[in-house]
Amino acid sequence: MNKRKSHNRNIFTRITLIVVACLFVLLIVTMIATLGLTSLIAQHWKVEEDNVFLFGIIILGFSIVFGVALSFAYSAIIVKASRPYLDALQKVAEGDFSVRIEDSAVFANFNIAKNFNYMTSQLQSVETLRENFVSDFSHEFKTPISSISGFAKLLKNPKLSPEQRNEYLDVIIDESKRLVELSESVLMLNRLDSTDEVEKEKYSLDEQLRQCVLMFEQQCESKRIELNVELESVQICSNYKLLSQVVVNLMSNAVKFTEEGGRIDVKCKSVGLNALISVSDTGCGMDEETKSNVFNKFYQGDKSHTTAGNGLGLSIVKKIVDLLGGQIYVDSKVGVGSTFTVLLLKGV
Numbered sequence: 620m621n622k623r624k625s626h627n628r629n630i631f632t633r634i635t636l637i638v639v640a641c642l643f644v645l646l647i648v649t650m651i652a653t654l655g656l657t658s659l660i661a662q663h664w665k666v667e668e669d670n671v672f673l674f675g676i677i678i679l680g681f682s683i684v685f686g687v688a689l690s691f692a693y694s695a696i697i698v699k700a701s702r703p704y705l706d707a708l709q710k711v712a713e714g715d716f717s718v719r720i721e722d723s724a725v726f727a728n729f730n731i732a733k734n735f736n737y738m739t740s741q742l743q744s745v746e747t748l749r750e751n752f753v754s755d756f757s758h759e760f761k762t763p764i765s766s767i768s769g770f771a772k773l774l775k776n777p778k779l780s781p782e783q784r785n786e787y788l789d790v791i792i793d794e795s796k797r798l799v800e801l802s803e804s805v806l807m808l809n810r811l812d813s814t815d816e817v818e819k820e821k822y823s824l825d826e827q828l829r830q831c832v833l834m835f836e837q838q839c840e841s842k843r844i845e846l847n848v849e850l851e852s853v854q855i856c857s858n859y860k861l862l863s864q865v866v867v868n869l870m871s872n873a874v875k876f877t878e879e880g881g882r883i884d885v886k887c888k889s890v891g892l893n894a895l896i897s898v899s900d901t902g903c904g905m906d907e908e909t910k911s912n913v914f915n916k917f918y919q920g921d922k923s924h925t926t927a928g929n930g931l932g933l934s935i936v937k938k939i940v941d942l943l944g945g946q947i948y949v950d951s952k953v954g955v956g957s958t959f960t961v962l963l964l965k966g967v
Contacts, residue, residue: 704731716743760801763794770794801931807864811938817858819966824894825850827859828887831866838874845882853889856966861939868932869898869959876902876957894965899958905951913949 700723710718716739722732770787773779779787828850839846873883881901888895905913914937940947940961951957 704735707735711739711742716740760798763797763801766794767791807935811935811942817861817942819856819858821854821856822859824853824855824857824862824896825887827863828866828885828896831863831870832885834867835870835874839883842874842877842879842881844874844877844879847882847884849884849886849888851888853887853894854965855894855963857943857963861943862963865936865939865961866896866898868936869961872932872959873898873900873902873957876900878902881956889965890962892964894963896961896963897958899956901956904953904955904957905949906953910949910951914947 703720703723707718707720718739719736720732722729770790773787774784829848832846832848836846838844870883870885877883877900883901884897884899886895886897886899914933936959937947940963943963945961945963947962948960949957950960
């Protein structure tokens, strides 16, 4: 802390020296200009040489006194005006991103406060996301690990029946798969975050969607879900693998949250220069809070975490759509269902 305070004093000292140096240069220029002006006045009014020298000395002395006084006054004003900014920067350096400042009259035209406040608000958001990510990530990993550990201990009981033993083994297998899926999702998010551009190719979007929907045909039949598919012929230039991940994640959510006897609609059509993909379901739907957070990492509308999932699927979807230069929207009502719409440039 003492080092930081010393560093602050050094900054103030440097600012003062810079201001004084600038004003000293201004003072020298003023003196030279004063002497030149005095010489011109003397020549114009034909003042005697001795009087010209005396007049010049008086003007020069006044300029020096005035310049020095102005230098100290201006440097004091600059240092005083700079202090709130430097104090705020010090707080940011110590990890306090809630600090906000207002521009002083001296720096009013430089938008320093506006840019500083935007910076701290962004840093505060990132810090909040980081803290939430660590907390949620720990929770999501801890739950299956605790489950695996608990059932593994139960398996040590020699009196277990074969049915109980198989039941406990199934739980361990399922929880292990959950850990693998969570790890793969986190790794995918990390790869997407470090990727700026993706390779694209031309292909049939409707055929791609048809292949993705077929993957869920058996699950829909087991839940007696009516699967309605309306696919127009659309050619698109995109990344086949990443866009398939988007459709698969949306379909997986639709199947998961749609009750038995419900309906899922998958549509694809051309809208001007764009290709539109929509996945609708008649599931439980979402309230306004869930809708506004549904694309956040680890967010789950089911606060009890009883629904299978890790809250990363839609985060991956949003990241991929952004990476492909598209947009995604969600429309949902509680008890009615949800519709996810993806809009992408066809690029062909």
